[in-house]
Amino acid sequence: MDSIAAIARAPHHPFTVEPIVIDPPRPGEVLVRIAGVGLCHTDLVARDQFIPIPLPAVLGHEGAGIVEAVGEGVTKVAPGDRVVIGFASCGHCARCDEHLPSYCREFPMLNYAGTRADGSSGLRQGDAALSGHFFGQSSFAGHALAQERNVVKIEATDVPLELLGPLACGFQTGAGGVMRSLACPAGSTIAIFGAGPVGLAAVMGAVIQECATIIVVEPVASRRDLALSLGATHLIDPAAEAVLPDAIRAIVADGVEFAFETSGREAVVEAALGSLGSHGLLGLVGVPPKPDSSLTINLAALITYGHRIHGIIEGDSDLDGFIPELVELYRAGRFPFDRLIQTFPLAQINEAVEAQARGDCVKAVLIP
Template identity: 80%
Template sequence: MKSIAAIAREAHRDFTIETVDIDQPRPGEVLVRIAGVGLCHTDLVARDQFIPIPLPAILGHEGAGIVEAVGDGVTKVRAGDAVILGFASCGRCPRCEEDLPSYCREFPALNYSGARGDGTTGVMLDGEQVSANFFGQSSFAGHALTHERNVVRIDADDVPLELLGPLGCGFQTGAGGVMRSLACPAGSSIAIFGGGPVGLAAVMGAVIRNCATIILVEPFAKRRDLAASLGATHVIDPAAGDVAAAIRAISPDGVEFAFETSGRESVVETALGVLTSHGLLGLVGVPPRPESSLSVNLASLITFGHRIHGIVEGDSDLDTFIPELVALYRSGRFPFDRLIETFPLDRINDAVAAQLRGDCVKAVLIP
């Protein structure tokens, strides 16, 4: 069948909107008509080849929509079901069997290669195969060919399906990072570095966990104001002075948890430096370069028992955590829609620019 898609043809260049041909689903696959798809920083670093998916490629990994067809053997969903699309995992390795599929042994191959295991993609552009299967979905398109393990069926009668896609990555990474990976207990203190979609989802997650002190460090004033309205107890402008000193002025002994979303080495080092004894730092930010590294004082790390935890997808198990987030949204406790601005898919380049300028927190593209 024919569909439209946003194509990444060159690194650091605009996406183009083109017509593609998509196969019918193979055994175990699901064809989804996309209602909306989030624009994530990871899509842009893939376009720009930090993730070396072959170009041209269809990216997009925060899709939501309606199942149009299923391949043989699919029992989880059927045509007409509303679904949120998440990341791909094998379902067989030790981490998958521990309900930690974001640490799947095959995660890089399944999510970043741009093809199925046999090298095909199921999508043709101008008569040639184009990279797809990004995070097992490639949902910057009118339709996405995905896999049974990627999809989570939901009741969308009373929720805006077109806005739910970011629950499959960015929002579950931020909320899950605090609620699951760090598992911040009630009354604890946390400093969150970066007020983008992941950082603000982390703020909401900290509120849900009843953290007593929730500090957001963010350069954009509008995002600081939004964080305060979502429940952050303190906000800090990093341009105003010494961030570590500002955090210590709020929590003199340091914070029990820090959550870093920028990936910048200097920010990570600041986050590590504001931890209290036995404090835990969670890292989710994509670093600026593959070779990015940290300078860590080992004596200090050992003396104070500081811990560093790399986090993928908020330790989410899609089939349990995404429905939990939808239920929290329904109850008014996870108002992620306040972060979203919608754009037509054919304005994807405007959406990219708006996010980079800080004009919107989370762009969602509507095919």
């Protein structure tokens, strides 16, 4: 069928919105008409080849929409169902069996290769194939092909479907990072580094977990204010502090029990590690600036104080369990992620990229 898509043709170049052709769904596949798709930093680092998906490519991995057709053997959803499209996983490796599909053995191939598992692509222009199937969807488009396994049926009809896509990655990473990966108990202390969409979702997750002290470190004043309104108890402007760990220990003298780092910048990660108290746990979700980015860690201090470092993908989400949980928390007024969102037409994707980069909006959602 004919559709449209925002195509990444070269690193660090604007997207171009062009007509494409999408194959009908194969066995096990689902065709979704996209109602809205979040714009995530991961899409941009893929365009710019930190993730080396072959270009030209249709990216986008926070899609939500209506099922239009299903392939042979699909029973989980039917045409007309409202769905969020999450990441792809194999369903049969050791981690998938443990309900930890974001650590699937096949995750890089299934989500980053730009093709189906058999090497084919369901997207093309004329006779030329386009890289697609990004995170099992490529939803910067009017329609997306997904696997049955990575679509999540949304039963609630009173939620704005076009805004739900970011639950598939950014928001579930932040909320799940605190609620699942770190599993912060009630009364605990946490420092969250960065108040972008992932960091602010982490703030909301920390409130849900009933953390007693929620410190947000963020250079943009408007985002600090938003974090405060969402439940942060303390704010730190890193530009005003010579030594970040000292500023955090001025609030929690022994250091925090948990730290959650969203920027991926080495100096910030090291500051987060230095903010931990004894047996503290640092969760890392930020994409580093370079594939070979590394840290300087004092091994004696790490051992002496029992500090722990946990790399986190997708907030340890199991998709079918956690995304509906976040929807219900939203309906109850406890996870107001819509306060972070500004919508743009898909045709204005480059304007949305610039708005996010300037800090004018926290989370852009594109409407085809």
